[in-house]
Amino acid sequence: MNNGMISTSVIKRLPRYYRFLGELKAAGLTRISSRELSERMGLTASQIRQDLNCFGGFGQQGYGYNISLLHSEIGNILGLDRPKSAILIGIGNLGRAVTMHINFETKGFHLIGLFDNKESLVGQVIKNLPIRNISTLDEFCRENLPEVAILCIPKQAAMSISDQLVRLGIKGFWNFSHYDLSLKYPDVKVENMHFGDSLMTLSYRLHHD
Amino acid sequence: MNNGMISTSVIKRLPRYYRFLGELKAAGLTRISSRELSERMGLTASQIRQDLNCFGGFGQQGYGYNISLLHSEIGNILGLDRPKSAILIGIGNLGRAVTMHINFETKGFHLIGLFDNKESLVGQVIKNLPIRNISTLDEFCRENLPEVAILCIPKQAAMSISDQLVRLGIKGFWNFSHYDLSLKYPDVKVENMHFGDSLMTLSYRLHHD
DNA sequence: TAGATTGTTAATCGATTAACAATC
DNA sequence: TAGATTGTTAATCGATTAACAATC
Numbered sequence: 001m002n003n004g005m006i007s008t009s010v011i012k013r014l015p016r017y018y019r020f021l022g023e024l025k026a027a028g029l030t031r032i033s034s035r036e037l038s039e040r041m042g043l044t045a046s047q048i049r050q051d052l053n054c055f056g057g058f059g060q061q062g063y064g065y066n067i068s069l070l071h072s073e074i075g076n077i078l079g080l081d082r083p084k085s086a087i088l089i090g091i092g093n094l095g096r097a098v099t100m101h102i103n104f105e106t107k108g109f110h111l112i113g114l115f116d117n118k119e120s121l122v123g124q125v126i127k128n129l130p131i132r133n134i135s136t137l138d139e140f141c142r143e144n145l146p147e148v149a150i151l152c153i154p155k156q157a158a159m160s161i162s163d164q165l166v167r168l169g170i171k172g173f174w175n176f177s178h179y180d181l182s183l184k185y186p187d188v189k190v191e192n193m194h195f196g197d198s199l200m201t202l203s204y205r206l207h208h209d
Numbered sequence: 210m211n212n213g214m215i216s217t218s219v220i221k222r223l224p225r226y227y228r229f230l231g232e233l234k235a236a237g238l239t240r241i242s243s244r245e246l247s248e249r250m251g252l253t254a255s256q257i258r259q260d261l262n263c264f265g266g267f268g269q270q271g272y273g274y275n276i277s278l279l280h281s282e283i284g285n286i287l288g289l290d291r292p293k294s295a296i297l298i299g300i301g302n303l304g305r306a307v308t309m310h311i312n313f314e315t316k317g318f319h320l321i322g323l324f325d326n327k328e329s330l331v332g333q334v335i336k337n338l339p340i341r342n343i344s345t346l347d348e349f350c351r352e353n354l355p356e357v358a359i360l361c362i363p364k365q366a367a368m369s370i371s372d373q374l375v376r377l378g379i380k381g382f383w384n385f386s387h388y389d390l391s392l393k394y395p396d397v398k399v400e401n402m403h404f405g406d407s408l409m410t411l412s413y414r415l416h417h418d
Numbered sequence: 419t420a421g422a423t424t425g426t427t428a429a430t431c432g433a434t435t436a437a438c439a440a441t442c
Numbered sequence: 443t444a445g446a447t448t449g450t451t452a453a454t455c456g457a458t459t460a461a462c463a464a465t466c
Binding site for chain 2: 193
């Protein structure tokens, strides 16, 4: 077990382990060896054992891993058992889809507020949440202390609102904009969802590789 | 210049170089050194020079890089100048947002067809494209030969339609589902957009790090 | 006990950083 | 020419894979 810093490569693999184990559990299986899991996931057994042993010895020699136990352990490591409150900014096509489409509760979050600057949207209700005017952001945050902001707004809007959000105590961003938050706020946690970058990577691979 | 295989790490950085250079160009700058670019992007100058030299010597000793030239060179490397036709499957909240929100043309793609299995959606028009019944997929593909499929459908639906798509000549997937396409189709190019994995990674970082 | 499989150390591989000669 | 900065090689660092003793 490694109590030091866990590498990004390992962290990024955890959600996938979590998903696969959830499926195996749902399929009614109870145990699995690192070798069998490696074949199902397209990894090496060695890597799986290394990854898991960053967090503890969840297996048993001669037996393998208990699927249900390992699934919930990884869930806890990911912090899925401790919901963090989030607000979403920008209720365009994308913001609306994110609000409707994502199951926040099963991913460690709780969506508590929706904001937009377009007066015509204010008051509309999505997933039981009213869209609020962005001018009420300060008040809302002081009362509800959200930890995370989801930015479904263009780069310019993200640039102009991020200072305010950090000042209001936002500790993490789920960032769909192209504004590079981690350059300006190195201590805030940022996860980028860059659709365009992903598409361009696909474009590259279609021509080369 | 390296004519062999380019590593994934390098490829994944190209779209970000492309974006930054586009912004510098739009700001009216004409030249930049690897050192200055490294400071703006939060990388090392060494890494930038290594990355670029995988593809060719785009700089000039004592001068640096011509921003406009480098920008368009990277665009060409990414294949943005050669549009690939794409179809999108699943016009739910997410599919609709992707259709509306993404500028495919500037990312090397051309969206030519929308499909859903829900009769009530068929015929509706988004971005000048009619939503087609999924039952007409074969016919459409034989006539229009799309290279890429964008999957905005649940895992089960993705599992049941991917064989058909590969048989119809699809060479790449932009995959929003949780179905692991690259396990079954190792030769097809797959770019995953896994919202849930990204959120869980953010959850981890908010608790640890 | 014998067989299986982990946890963990050592070896390999790959990616990043540093250094510097080439050269504009 | 002198100064700046690349392209490229060498050194370092980190991540993955292999191997195997521990042990269930």
